[in-house]
Amino acid sequence: AALFWPAAEVMNYTLFLIGLFIIAAGLGCLETAANPFVTVLGPESGGHFRLNLAQTFNSFGAIIAVVFGQSLILSNVPHQPQDVLDKMTPEQLGAWKHSLVLSVQTPYMIIVAIVLLVALLIVCTRFPSLQSDDHSDSAQSTFLASLTRLMRIRHWRWAVLA
Template sequence: MNYTLFLVGLFIIAAGLGCLETATTPFVTVLGPESSGHFRLNLAQTFNSFGAIIAVVFGQSLILSNVPHQSQDVLDKMSPEQLSAYKHSLVLSVQTPYMIIVAIVLLVALLIMLTKFPALQSDNHSDAKQGSFSASLSRLARIRHWRWAVLAQFCYVGAQTACWSYLIRYAVEEIPGMTAGFAANYLTGTMVCFFIGRFTGTWLISRFAPHKVLAAYALIAMALCLISAFAGGHVGLIALTLCSAFMSI
């Protein structure tokens, strides 16, 4: 039951973040000339990368460093009482960090409530009457680029989540003697690569065609994923770490 509640909490967090990003992304793109909307969007998302770095360091110091990672062989040799105590220690290790996060999120939400954002008005007054949600969705579905963009975004988010969530386990399983706490350093490196890639990408798309920069990033990211899948060891781990630099725009 406790694990179920934990999953419900994670679902609520993800839903809230999804709604927040869905609302703010269009807002950022219209706060200026349409031609530079993609530049402002990537620049704003750079702070997301910076926050991810802080989150990894935060989790490493308050979660992974307090509870040693146990291999499956060690877990199999534990008595039911020892296994229960170990799992309980894992649960307790995330309590304090999440309470700190709750306090920070509430503070940020309060600041957002007190901030006066500029009112945006469409140049086309007919936009005020867009019809129902289903009508708007139907209108978007007729745009070929939009359909492909939704599919591409779905695949991108899945690939990014898989790479980030599996990196620590990949390091522990592929590198002899690697601990989860030390492997978190590679996850921090991943976020740093993501941060650098986002900054570099923001600069590149201001000078080259955005779709060409995106295509180049995607091809490099796929190549690095293939290396991590087939090479293994330190080479695979480094490739998996560097991959985030090219999943950043």
């Protein structure tokens, strides 16, 4: 979301798209990283329930985000009928488009501040350590060993490509 500020300043749609891609990739990584954690936070018998409950709120959050974005981010965007836009000079039209783009800067900077606050809270929170019984300590000791083990799983490779 922090890329939306420079994208609005230079009126570059590609930067907006890159910012949206980074947001989507981050949310996907967060969801993927949180799923195993959710399953082991309580008794093993209720792991599937906690995971389904978390996924329910994830889907609910995706819907609420659209409503929130429409009402907060786009609420100050001035809309003009097409006949008014057709009567504008190129300079007036450019200034109007620039005002549209600038109107989304403040809401996105508020989102950046909230995300940074949540990140700070996560850094300051002590989480229990998770231990896996499925793999030896030597296989888990390095990133490369873990990546090699994952690359051997054909379905994982296709899932990453998807």
